[in-house]
Amino acid sequence: MSTPTPSPGASPAVSIIVVSADSGASLRECARRALACTLPLQFILIDNDSHDGIPQAIERDHQGDERLLVIYNGANLGFGPAINRAAAKASGDTLLVLNPDCLLEDDTLQRLLDHLEQTPKAGVIGAVVCDESGHADPASFRRDPLLARSLRTLIGAEGEGVNIAGPAPDRMVQTEAVSGALMLMPRDVFRRIDGFDEAYFLHCEDLDICRRVRDAGYEVWLAGDVRVLHGKGTSSRHRPVFVSWYKHRGMWRWFRKFDPAARNPLLVAIVWLGIWAHFLLKIPGQWWRLAKRKRRVASDVTA
Structure with missing residues (x-):
């Protein structure tokens, strides 16, 4: 497929922002699919100190394509801080925050932008993100993770969960939160709420920004x-404990910021203990699965 040629002086309909951190080969396909879209767009790849060579390969693949901007941070700043830095360089009136393992189809952007135009009060629009079998990720359509909801989800109890x-x-439905794997936002809304809360490193910052959009x-x-x-x-697979640490830290921050239960000192202590006990209990299984994956890879290499 030939590279779409933007009209001279045309401003992009959307700035797509992707954060990479040793994201693997899927990032290359993510960039290829996005840059194959026919809409006027800007593709900003902001790299958090990757060592896999993929961001450099993308620059080579699309050399001369003025729609591509690659930013190298030189350190892993975290997801939200990287998005904020990329958004400051964005030239589109609309931002699309996209995970490096999300693959856009040619009409996806147009349909999302049409929805945004038809929904004047929209601050965030998400999509149903699916695996290769077409199964929807439950995080696509969710509620604020209030304490009672989180507990029901954790233990699989009936009733309103996250x-x-x-x-x-x-169809288009209003909700409390969508998956951070794909989030379309008007740039002026992003600016009014000061972007992502940089105190989150990884995970829960999408829940945070959805809540602040609604509060605004x-x-x-x-x-x-x-x-x-x-x-x-890829980070979740190769650094599960690292990712889990920041996920639990994000849960704690969201609880302290937004949950009315955080006004009760006794509940605060119980929740803190519960979050970090849950983190510790998950470590043995994460190490075991990581070791198993490494053995399988080593076996494949030697076969």
């Missing part, structure tokens, strides 16, 4: 008629 039960909708008087919507292929993060 994820909204049932098949993903096939805007709406969060899920475009249920838009499906996007989403793989599993």
Whole structure:
């Protein structure tokens, strides 16, 4: 497929922002698919100190394509801080925050932008992110992780949990939160809420920004008629304890910022103990799965 040629002086309809951190080969395909879209766009790849050579390979693949901007941080700043730095360089009136393992189809951007135009109060629009089998990620359509909801989700109890039960909708529906794997936002809304909270390093910053968008008087919507292929993060596979640490730290920050239960000192102590006990209990299984994966890779190499 030939590279779409933007009209001289045309401003991009959307600035796509992707954060990489040793994200693997899927990042290369993510960039290729996005840059194959026919809409006027800007693709900003902001790299958090990768050592896999993929960001450099993307620069070579798309050399001369003025729509591509690669920013090298030289250190792992975390997801939110990297997005904020990229957004400061964005030239589009709309931002699309995209995970490096999400693959766009040619019409995906247009459909999302159409939804944004038709929903004047929208501050965030998400899509249904799916695995290769077409199964929707429950995080695509969810609620604020208030304490009671989180506990029901954790133990599998009936009642209102964090994820909204049932098949993903096939139309535009208003919700409390969507997956951070794909989030479309007007740039002026992003600026008004000061972007992502940089105190989160990885995980829960998407829940935070959805909540702050709503608190600022805007709406969060899920475009249920838009499906996007989403793989599993390389960082989660290769650094599970590192990722889990920051995920639990993000849970704690969200609880302290937004949950009314955080006004009760006894509950605060119980939640703190519960979060970090849960983190510690997960470590043996994460190490075992990592060791098993390494043995399988080594076996494949020697076979």
